[in-house]
Amino acid sequence: MMSNRMSWISIQHVYKQFGKQEVLKDINLEIKEGEIFGLLGPSGAGKSTLVKELAGLDVPTSGENLIFGEKMPSLKLMKRIGYMAQADALYEDLSANENLHFFASLYGLKGKIKKARISEVMQIVDLSGHLNKLVSNYSGGMKRRLSLAIALLHEPEMLILDEPTVGIDPVLRKSIWEAFYNLNRNGTTIIITTHVMDEAEKCDRLGLMRDGELIAVGTPEALKNETKTGSIEQAFLVYGGA
Amino acid sequence: MRVIALTKRILQQLIHDKRTLGLLIFAPILVLTMLHLVFNGDDYVPKVGMVEIPEAIVEQIDMTEAEVTTYNDESEAEKALVAGAVDGYIVLNGGSPAVFLEGSDPTVNSATISWIHSTFGEMQQGGNADYLEVDYLHGSSDMGSFDYFGPVLLGFFVFFFVFIIAGVSFIRERTTGTLERLLSTPIRKWEIVMGYVFGFGIFTIIQSTIIAWYAIYVLGMMMVGSFVHVLLITLLLALTALTLGILISSFANNELQMIQFIPIVVIPQIFFSGLFNLETISDWLSWVGPFTPLYYAADALRDVMVRGHGWHEIYINLIILLGFSLVFMLLNGLALRKYRKI
Structure with a gap:
């Protein structure tokens, strides 16, 4: 069924070099509409670089990234994407409300719609009671959730999340994943990077990355079956040549 | 619309940060007051x-x-x-x-x-010789060093503090990752630059009004010309400080490195601002003067405050200051390409 859907992301022969260091080597990948796609790999594998290119913040040295069938980077496409970086990237000296208002305005939301969206996203991340607190008084987990709330403000068709659950306790992580599933049910395509193996199991499909290369792509089940292993971690070891 | 959002955010941040706000307004007032007392003290009795x-x-x-x-x-x-x-x-x-x-x-x-x-x-001369009578085209025999230095220092403090604050807040934007986040939204690079210009511009109007008002009406700094002209000059000077601060900040990785630019970028400007006679500066160095914004701002401020000149005498200086800002803004747009190509 999934194969009939539109390809929302098409990464074609993407290379990225920083000086002499090759960070991405010939990446080819299709991500379909409505998928939760996980990029799994150790730090330094090139996950962040790849998702930054998808978010329009960087360009490949060669090759191209097509999103919704058009070439990135493009300001028009960026309106349809929500990006959450590894760093929380919040204005700590402002209140959560002021942060939300600021980013909402950047996406062109105004007036009643803006206010309604702000209370909606704060409900999703379960922070409604902390709207007027200064972000500097937030805990690490609250900042992560506020960061996610901001990425959801403009109801993007696609969410690109770079390590969204780092440093978040298991209970909270579960509730955040429920939020992802809810969004996904309503049609949002989600691309997520992680280095946590059990989190990877929650994705529809996975791309395993190591040293700038995409070493395997498939559903968690398929990856395990193909390597005749019982866990994603063991599958990763097989694909990694260990 | 996005420019207004950014302007609003910068003002909100300044209002939340009471300490920085205090520094920007009271530090120049404190230093000017001290200078006033230092220069306008009693004459030395040999x-x-x-x-x-x-x-x-x-x-x-x-x-x-x-x-x-x-x-x-x-x-x-x-x-x-x-x-x-x-x-x-x-x-x-x-x-x-x-x-x-x-x-x-x-x-x-x-x-x-x-x-x-x-x-x-x-x-x-026998004690009853004719006294040489002296008349002044500008100033008077009562004019003290403070009156002559004052306009330069007024300009310098506005420049110095705006440079630091703008530079540091842009560095923070980079190091906390908010610049990247900003650039992942459909905001255009020129909108970021303009948002900063308006945000700090509005604040600077308030800041320089207070400082200039204090120097002129409380400390009694010599003021023959129009207050509006003084404000216009300080505002344009602040604009160059702002755009230069943001530009310089892209060559610094943290706040400390920004501070390191003060002796290189800010302090030398004092030497060419007319605090010291420009004609006595060594030829090896004197050519630098026309490349520093403070050179033009100080000249215009002194024209207005000491010589009572008006628009006709200062407009060239103002145009040059505006030119500096435009060049810096353009370079800022280019510097932002480092973080996003479009």
Whole structure:
């Protein structure tokens, strides 16, 4: 069924070099509409670089990234994407409300719609009671959730999340994943990077990355079956040549 | 729309940060007040020794502007000089007076010499010679150093503080990742630059109004021209400080590295701002002046505040300041390409 859907992301022969260091080597990948796609790999594998290119913040040295069938980077496409970086990237000296208002305005939301969206996203991340607190008084987990709330403000068709659950306790992580599933049910395509193996199991499909290369792509089940292993971690070891 | 959102955010951040707000307004006021007290203190009263000067002459001397001590011979006076009791002494060597100075402090030297000149000069002319009458095109005999330095310092403080604050807040935007987040939204690069310009611009109007008002109406800094012109000049100067600060910040990785640019980018501008006579600066260096924004702002400020000039005399300086800002803004747009290509 999934194969009939539109390809929302098409990464074609993407290379990225920083000086002499090759960070991405010939990446080819299709991500379909409505998928939760996980990029799994150790730090330094090139996950962040790849998702930054998808978010329009960087360009490949060669090759191209097509999103919704058009070439990135493009300001028009960026309106349809929500990006959450590894760093929380919040204005700590402002209140959560002021942060939300600021980013909402950047996406062109105004007036009643803006206010309604702000209370909606704060409900999703379960922070409604902390709207007027200064972000500097937030805990690490609250900042992560506020960061996610901001990425959801403009109801993007696609969410690109770079390590969204780092440093978040298991209970909270579960509730955040429920939020992802809810969004996904309503049609949002989600691309997520992680280095946590059990989190990877929650994705529809996975791309395993190591040293700038995409070493395997498939559903968690398929990856395990193909390597005749019982866990994603063991599958990763097989694909990694260990 | 996005520019307004950014402008609003910058003002909100400033309002939340009471300490920085206080620094931007009260630090210049504090420093200007101190300078006022330093420069407009009492004139130095030289301590002068007299060796073997006839009583008749000593009696004629006006003692109000110097402390005069008489000595019976030169060695006594010399001892007093070494001990620091007098700044210099005057001795009559067979009719023609000779002066011997302690000499280590130029200010004391010139105060002593000018007192001796005026005192003995009057006497030689018999005390009733015609006084040379002096008229002033600009300023007056009451004009102190503070009145001359003031306009330059006013400009300098506005420049200095805006440069630091704008640079540091842009560095923070980068190091906390919010710049990246900003760039992942459909905001255009010029909108970011303009948002910063308006945000800090609005604040700077308030800041320079308060500082200029204080310097002129509380400290009594000389002010012949129009207050509106002073504000216009400081605003345009602040704009160059802002755009230069943001530009320079892209060459710094953290706040400390931003501070390191002060002695390179900010301090040298003082030398070309007219605080020191530009014509006496070595030719090796003097060509730098026309490349520094403060050079034009200080000239325009002095034109307005001391010489009472108006629009006609300052507009070229204003255009040049605006030109600096435009160039810096353009370069800022290019520097942002490092973080996003479109």
